[in-house]
Amino acid sequence: MAQTTFGSLTEENMPLFTDLYELRMMQAYANQDHNPTATFSLFVRDLPPDRGYMITAGLEQAINYIETLSFSERALEFLADNGFDDAFIEHLSDLEFTGEVRALPEGTPVFANEPLLEVTAPILQAQLFETALINQIGYQSLIATKASRMRDVIDRKGDGQQLIDFGSRRAHGTDAGMKAARAAYIGGFDGTSNVAAGEAFGIPVSGTMAHSWVQSFEHERDSFETFVDEYGDESVLLIDTYDTVQGAELAKAVADEKGASLRGVRLDSGDLPALSKAVDEVLPDVDQFISSGIDEYAIDEFFDRDGVSAGFGPGTALVTSTDAPKVEGVYKLVAVERDGELQPTMKLSPGKVTYPSPKSVRRTESDGQYTGDVIGLRDEELPGEEQLVTIIEDGNRVTELPALKDIRARARTHRQKLPEKHRKLENPDLYDVRISDALQQETDELTRELESRVAE
Amino acid sequence: MAQTTFGSLTEENMPLFTDLYELRMMQAYANQDHNPTATFSLFVRDLPPDRGYMITAGLEQAINYIETLSFSERALEFLADNGFDDAFIEHLSDLEFTGEVRALPEGTPVFANEPLLEVTAPILQAQLFETALINQIGYQSLIATKASRMRDVIDRKGDGQQLIDFGSRRAHGTDAGMKAARAAYIGGFDGTSNVAAGEAFGIPVSGTMAHSWVQSFEHERDSFETFVDEYGDESVLLIDTYDTVQGAELAKAVADEKGASLRGVRLDSGDLPALSKAVDEVLPDVDQFISSGIDEYAIDEFFDRDGVSAGFGPGTALVTSTDAPKVEGVYKLVAVERDGELQPTMKLSPGKVTYPSPKSVRRTESDGQYTGDVIGLRDEELPGEEQLVTIIEDGNRVTELPALKDIRARARTHRQKLPEKHRKLENPDLYDVRISDALQQETDELTRELESRVAE
Numbered sequence: 001m002a003q004t005t006f007g008s009l010t011e012e013n014m015p016l017f018t019d020l021y022e023l024r025m026m027q028a029y030a031n032q033d034h035n036p037t038a039t040f041s042l043f044v045r046d047l048p049p050d051r052g053y054m055i056t057a058g059l060e061q062a063i064n065y066i067e068t069l070s071f072s073e074r075a076l077e078f079l080a081d082n083g084f085d086d087a088f089i090e091h092l093s094d095l096e097f098t099g100e101v102r103a104l105p106e107g108t109p110v111f112a113n114e115p116l117l118e119v120t121a122p123i124l125q126a127q128l129f130e131t132a133l134i135n136q137i138g139y140q141s142l143i144a145t146k147a148s149r150m151r152d153v154i155d156r157k158g159d160g161q162q163l164i165d166f167g168s169r170r171a172h173g174t175d176a177g178m179k180a181a182r183a184a185y186i187g188g189f190d191g192t193s194n195v196a197a198g199e200a201f202g203i204p205v206s207g208t209m210a211h212s213w214v215q216s217f218e219h220e221r222d223s224f225e226t227f228v229d230e231y232g233d234e235s236v237l238l239i240d241t242y243d244t245v246q247g248a249e250l251a252k253a254v255a256d257e258k259g260a261s262l263r264g265v266r267l268d269s270g271d272l273p274a275l276s277k278a279v280d281e282v283l284p285d286v287d288q289f290i291s292s293g294i295d296e297y298a299i300d301e302f303f304d305r306d307g308v309s310a311g312f313g314p315g316t317a318l319v320t321s322t323d324a325p326k327v328e329g330v331y332k333l334v335a336v337e338r339d340g341e342l343q344p345t346m347k348l349s350p351g352k353v354t355y356p357s358p359k360s361v362r363r364t365e366s367d368g369q370y371t372g373d374v375i376g377l378r379d380e381e382l383p384g385e386e387q388l389v390t391i392i393e394d395g396n397r398v399t400e401l402p403a404l405k406d407i408r409a410r411a412r413t414h415r416q417k418l419p420e421k422h423r424k425l426e427n428p429d430l431y432d433v434r435i436s437d438a439l440q441q442e443t444d445e446l447t448r449e450l451e452s453r454v455a456e
Numbered sequence: 457m458a459q460t461t462f463g464s465l466t467e468e469n470m471p472l473f474t475d476l477y478e479l480r481m482m483q484a485y486a487n488q489d490h491n492p493t494a495t496f497s498l499f500v501r502d503l504p505p506d507r508g509y510m511i512t513a514g515l516e517q518a519i520n521y522i523e524t525l526s527f528s529e530r531a532l533e534f535l536a537d538n539g540f541d542d543a544f545i546e547h548l549s550d551l552e553f554t555g556e557v558r559a560l561p562e563g564t565p566v567f568a569n570e571p572l573l574e575v576t577a578p579i580l581q582a583q584l585f586e587t588a589l590i591n592q593i594g595y596q597s598l599i600a601t602k603a604s605r606m607r608d609v610i611d612r613k614g615d616g617q618q619l620i621d622f623g624s625r626r627a628h629g630t631d632a633g634m635k636a637a638r639a640a641y642i643g644g645f646d647g648t649s650n651v652a653a654g655e656a657f658g659i660p661v662s663g664t665m666a667h668s669w670v671q672s673f674e675h676e677r678d679s680f681e682t683f684v685d686e687y688g689d690e691s692v693l694l695i696d697t698y699d700t701v702q703g704a705e706l707a708k709a710v711a712d713e714k715g716a717s718l719r720g721v722r723l724d725s726g727d728l729p730a731l732s733k734a735v736d737e738v739l740p741d742v743d744q745f746i747s748s749g750i751d752e753y754a755i756d757e758f759f760d761r762d763g764v765s766a767g768f769g770p771g772t773a774l775v776t777s778t779d780a781p782k783v784e785g786v787y788k789l790v791a792v793e794r795d796g797e798l799q800p801t802m803k804l805s806p807g808k809v810t811y812p813s814p815k816s817v818r819r820t821e822s823d824g825q826y827t828g829d830v831i832g833l834r835d836e837e838l839p840g841e842e843q844l845v846t847i848i849e850d851g852n853r854v855t856e857l858p859a860l861k862d863i864r865a866r867a868r869t870h871r872q873k874l875p876e877k878h879r880k881l882e883n884p885d886l887y888d889v890r891i892s893d894a895l896q897q898e899t900d901e902l903t904r905e906l907e908s909r910v911a912e
Contacts, residue, residue, distance in 0.1 A: 006473075006517045006592060008464045008631045009652060016652035017462075017630055019622070020663030023651065028669070028686040036672060061462045078655045123672055130666075131650075134625040135633060136462060142628075166475070169590040170782060172598075172636075172775075174473055175464045175629030177591060194587075195479065196465060196472035199534045207476030210586075212789035213484075215801045216492060216579055219909070230484040241803045243910045269805035316782045319628075325781035326626060326772045333668035345671045347697045349725035453675070454699045 006174050015071045016078065018131045023079065027088040029124045036337035037099075038123040039358045041115045042133055043332075048142070048324035052428025053109040053418055055148045055411050056116055057183045058140030060106065060401050062133050063391055066097050066119075069128075097125055101392040104361070105402070107144075107186055107411035108387060109418055111433045114361045114375055115388065116141070116329075123336070130331040138329035139176065140183040146321045147187025148415055149296040150314060152423050155416075157303035162311030164206055165192040166291055167319030180319040186407050188415075193313070201404055208236035208266070215241065224254040228262075236264040236289060244275045248282040261285075264310065268292045273307030280308040289313060295322070296425055334358060344446055348454070355439060356446050361387040370417050376436030462630050471527045472534065474587045479535065483544040485580045492793035493555075494579040495814045497571045498589055499788075504598070504780035508884025509565040509874055511604045511867050512572055513639045514596030516562065516857050518589050519847055522553050522575075525584075553581055557848040560817070561858070563600075563642055563867035564843060565874055567889045570817045570831055571844065572597070572785075579792070586787040594785035595632065596639040602777045603643025604871055605752040606770060608879050611872075613759035618767030620662055621648040622747055623775030636775040642863050644871075649769070657860055664692035664722070671697065680710040684718075692720040692745060700731045704738040717741075720766065724748045729763030736764040745769060751778070752881055790814060800902055804910070811895060812902050817843040826873050832892030 009017055029035050047054060071079075071092045080089050099121020104110055116137055119126045147163070154161050165184045168177035181197030191204035198205035209227060217223035220242060228235050237254075239247030244267060255262050264287035267275055276288050287310035290302070295317035302309065316322060332354045335342045344356030360376045362384035376382045391399045402410070421429040435443070465473055485491050503510060527535075527548045536545050555577020560566055572593055575582045603619070610617050621640045624633035637653030647660035654661035665683060673679035676698060684691050693710075695703030700723060711718050720743035723731055732744050743766035746758070751773035758765065772778060788810045791798045800812030816832045818840035832838045847855045858866070877885040891899075 006465065006470070006521055006588070006631065009462065009634065010466065013652045013655055014462070016655050017624070017633065018651055019624060019649040020651050020654075020661045021649065021666055022663075024664055024687070025666065025669045028683060029672075032682045032686055034672070034682060038668070038672060040668070065462055075655075078651075082654075082661065123668070127666075127668060131625045131633075132462070132630070135627060135630060138626065139628045168473070168475060169587045169787075170594065170784065171591060172595045172628035172781075173631030173634070174588070174591060175462065175631035177473065177587075178465065179629050193475040193477065195474055195476050195534075196469045198476075198538075199469055199472050199531075205476045205538065207478075207480060209481055210477055210583075211803050211805070212494070212496070212579070212583060213481045215789045215803060216485075216490070216494060216792050218794060226488045226490060227484060230488055231480070240805050242906055243804065246910055269808050271806075316784060320776075320781045322782050325628075325776045326778050328626065328772060331625075333671045336672050338674060347667050347671060348699065349667070349696050350727075352725050450698055454702055 008174055012072045012074045015069055015075045018128055022127050022130055023084065025127055026124050027084055029127070030088050030091050031085070035122050035124045037120065037342060038126050038333055038337065039118055039120040039335040039342065040126050040130070040331050041334045041359065042117040042137060042329060043113055043115050044327055044329050046112050046328070048321070048327055050426050050428065051145060051324065052422035052424065052431060053111060053145070054141050054327070055144040055187055055415070056104045056108045056110050056137070056141050057106050057144035057186045058137040058179070059103050059117070061136045062117065063101065063401060065132055065136070066101060066129060066392065067397065069095070069097070071095065095125065096395065097121065097392070098395040099125060099392070100390065100394070102388045102390050104387055105389055105410065107407040107414065109414050110141070111373060111431055113355065113433065114373065115359050118358055118388070120358065134329040134331050136179070138327050140179050142321050142327045143180045143183035143319065144187040144411065146318055147184040147189050148411060149425060150299055150312070150318070151188025152415060153296050153299045153303070153425070157300065161309055163189040164311060164313045165189055165194065165318060166313040166315040168194040170316040171319040176319060182404070184318060185404060186411050188408070188412060203404070209238050211238060211241050214238060220247065221250055221254065224251060225258065228254055228258045228260050232260050233263060235260065235262050236266055237262060238266045238268060239279070240267055240269050244270060245278050245282065248279040252283055263287065264289050266291060273302050273305035276308040277306065287311070291315065293317070300425060344442055346443070346446055346450070348447070348450055355435065355443055357439065357442060359439070363387055365417060368417060369419050372432035372434065374434045374436050375439060377438050377442065380436055380438050382436060464630055468528045468530045471525055471531045474584055478583050478586055479540065481583055482580050483540055485583070486544050486547050487541070491578050491580045493576065493798060494582050494789055494793065495574055495576040495791040495798065496582050496586070496787050497790045497815065498573040498593060498785060499569055499571050500783055500785050502568050502784070504777070504783055506882050506884065507601060507780065508878035508880065508887060509567060509601070510597050510783070511600040511643055511871070512560045512564045512566050512593070512597050513562050513600035513642045514593040514635070515559050515573070517592045518573065519557065519857060521588055521592070522557060522585060522848065523853065525551070525553070527551065551581065552851065553577065553848070554851040555581060555848070556846065556850070558844045558846050560843055561845055561866065563863040563870065565870050566597070567829060567887050569811065569889065570829065571815050574814055574844070576814065590785040590787055592635070594783050596635050598777050598783045599636045599639035599775065600643040600867065602774055603640040603645050604867060605881060606755055606768070606774070607644025608871060609752050609755045609759070609881070613756065617765055619645040620767060620769045621645055621650065621774060622769040622771040624650040626772040627775040632775060638860070640774060641860060642867050644864070644868060659860070665694050667694060667697050670694060676703065677706055677710060680707060681714065684710055684714045684716050688716050690719050691716065692722055693718060694722045694724060695735070696723055696725050700726060701734050701738065704735040708739055719743065720745050722747060729758050729761035732764040733762065743767070747771065749773070756881060800898055802899070802902055802906070804903070804906055811891065811899055813895065813898060815895070819843055821873060824873060825875050828888035828890065830890045830892050831895060833894050833898065836892055836894050838892060
């Protein structure tokens with residue numbers, strides 16, 4: 001047990017982060033000599049409520065997982081102790097990815113039914129990845145989208161205010177704390193309070209003081225003086241421990257006394273737009289950072305009420321995507337090799353029908369604005385620009401993954417190309433995603449064939 | 457970057473899983489020679505919507521974190537590169553916990569304002585833990601509670617049906633996938649599909665086949681035959697890929713042909729209560745496992761509609777606690793040493809007032825049912841049984857933590873002691889939690905004192 005890392009995954013048990021049924025199927029594929037090449041497609045059936053688009057994120061971790069996955073002795077022993085047979089354990093110990101991965105680059109707007117990633121490989125390999133790929137790409141895309149909505153409100157109504165992720169404590173576990181910071185940065189945030197995420201991903205880290213600092217002194221004034229003694233002009237003072245406006249006056253007095261020009265003050269409670277205006281009367285030249293209950297709706301209201309702010313620190317609402325905490329990513333078999341050829345496949349389960357075959361996603365634009373997408377068959381001739389990029393071919397990386405700051409820039413550019421009506425916070429207009437005639441025809445034919453087989 | 461573990465935390469960067477402001481305050485505590493003993497209290501201000509109680513979980517990881525925390529060279533280098541000074545880095549390199557931790561044992565029902573954990577230590581030590589402790593205890597308690605609600609519906613309306621966590625793919629990151637499995641087990645689940653969680657925490661693991669297995673064969677019958685060839689009587693066949701009832705008939709035919717008695721069938725789509733009854737006509741002696749969209753409300757409806765089931769596999773709704781995805785755990789300074797004595801402290805921030813002082817939580821019962829709690833001062837004489845247990849004293853462990861199965865048993869026993877009106881799925885009755893006269897008096901006096909100081 002890797003308790004020293006909160007019981008998080010380590011290199012030793014990482015390959016076991018999968019559902020048991022994947023391994024059970026894999027053993028049967030191996031032992032029953034049924035290991036056809038297969039294509040799995042990762043997509044979301046529906047966008048979360050009030051989302052007119054999503055922003056893709058998490059591909060870097062997904063690719064790295066695929067490329068480095070290897071079963072440790074410890075993992076293999078656990079499987080041997082849990083009923084898996086020697087031949088399969090032997091097989092796992094040599095497992096290496098030999099297939100192909102195509103994906104939407106991180107920072108791309110994506111819509112329902114569009115593949116975020118497609119894996120084509122012997123089914124025994126491709127099957128294993130389901131749990132981990134959905135987990136990483138699903139969560140990071142959910143948070144990049146939430147972040148993008150906040151940045152978008154600021155682009156429309158604000159003045160370039162900073163957005164800093166304050167959510168690690170309220171994230172669902174430590175990995176979410178790390179990945180929320182990364183995904184928020186992709187979506188348009190400027191930094192995080194999470195030091196580990198700063199170190200791991202090269203994201204700017206910020207933060208100054210909590211109420212506990214203020215309370216640890218008998219008098220608020222002492223707490224401000226001592227903090228300014230330590231940090232001088234870098235100080236951001238939290239002024240709402242007892243009374244926000246009087247806190248602002250105290251901050252001003254202490255700054256004057258110490259000859260410091262404060263970097264800012266932070267407000268963390270109360271009627272924030274109203275208080276920020278009152279504080280601005282006291283400290284017109286000092287930046288105000290606003291936290292507590294911040295999300296895209298609160299930022300929108302803050303601007304509508306003429307609040308004064310140089311930056312916001314969203315926490316819980318960002319990292320849990322509270323208004324839409326789930327995105328139901330799926331990883332579905334869309335093609336399988338039969339008689340030496342990759343053949344389309346689909347299921348008929350009610351409400352869970354999928355489009356068959358490896359796909360193409362084409363996006364058209366006019367005057368710098370996206371006009372619509374078409375999802376088609378992989379090699380179909382279609383208008384618009386292909387969005388899926390081949391990342392791994394025959395098990396080898398063929399495309400470099402971009403730096404995080406470039407992904408962030410991409411997300412910004414592409415968000416701005418999306419007409420504003422699709423970016424509304426509530427009831428956004430549906431973006432036009434068409435199924436190509438060839439894909440629709442194939443879907444219809446296969447449905448008929450499968451239904452007739454069921455009726456036999 | 458530990459990319460091989462999805463960029464999750466490793467022992468190397470784990471100590472950096474904290475908010476920057478904690479370290480900034482710690483440096484100032486150290487350099488400004490202001491390191492009083494302090495008590496921080498971890499609690500939730502409000503229970504999540506429609507929750508009449510929460511079940512505590514995550515303490516084992518929290519304690520282990522406190523006990524093993526040490527700053528690696530890599531972590532110290534990062535901090536040195538980011539503006540922290542040599543004296544503080546030196547200080548961090550020797551950091552060791554010397555204080556006290558009291559906590560509610562895992563598997564305990566808890567209510568708003570009751571401390572789940574209290575840390576008393578030099579403030580420089582205690583401050584650091586805020587982010588990680590809230591993260592672990594908050595998330596695990598959220599999920600243990602969600603799980604407990606599902607088990608409770610089965611206890612009332614069902615027949616001991618199995619509950620298996622199927623949520624790893626939809627959890628917010630990998631750590632949530634791991635901890636949801638653990639917390640769900642505490643809350644009354646029987647197992648998980650997550651192999652890594654099974655290995656790390658000793659939880660039973662289960663799972664058989666996905667739709668991809670069925671689709672990978674040209675005919676559903678071949679897929680069933682091949683699976684039964686591999687797993688015999690252990691087989692659980694997924695029967696809804698094309699048509700659920702015909703899938704059941706096919707499963708029966710294959711079992712008969714192979715002379716196997718199936719362990720079960722799984723239904724994963726459609727009108728599950730109705731389909732389960734139809735399948736029961738075909739396979740009256742075979743266990744049915746129900747997945748897709750399962751939560752406490754769906755289970756409740758399933759029983760009301762006389763669905764037939766031997767077990768349920770909740771996923772997304774469990775691991776994201778979709779109907780209530782956030783629990784706003786806080787870690788607040790409640791006492792600080794002044795003139796050599798621990799003195800009560802609180803803040804006055806609107807909507808965020810906290811009760812001062814280290815606390816006692818007493819629970820009374822009558823006829824085996826809990827009748828109410830009182831939150832008082834730590835050493836106050838009060839009726840009922842003290843719920844907080846001292847886990848660490850002077851930096852040393854004084855209480856062994858229980859095994860996971862014992863925590864699970866505790867959660868069950870204590871949930872059953874909670875009158876049913878507090879366990880309703882919607883609008884549960886408020887459990888009686890009283891503030892002791894002494895604590896209320898101290899709160900009132902301190903409020904008056906702080907307000908008069910603000911007015912000065």
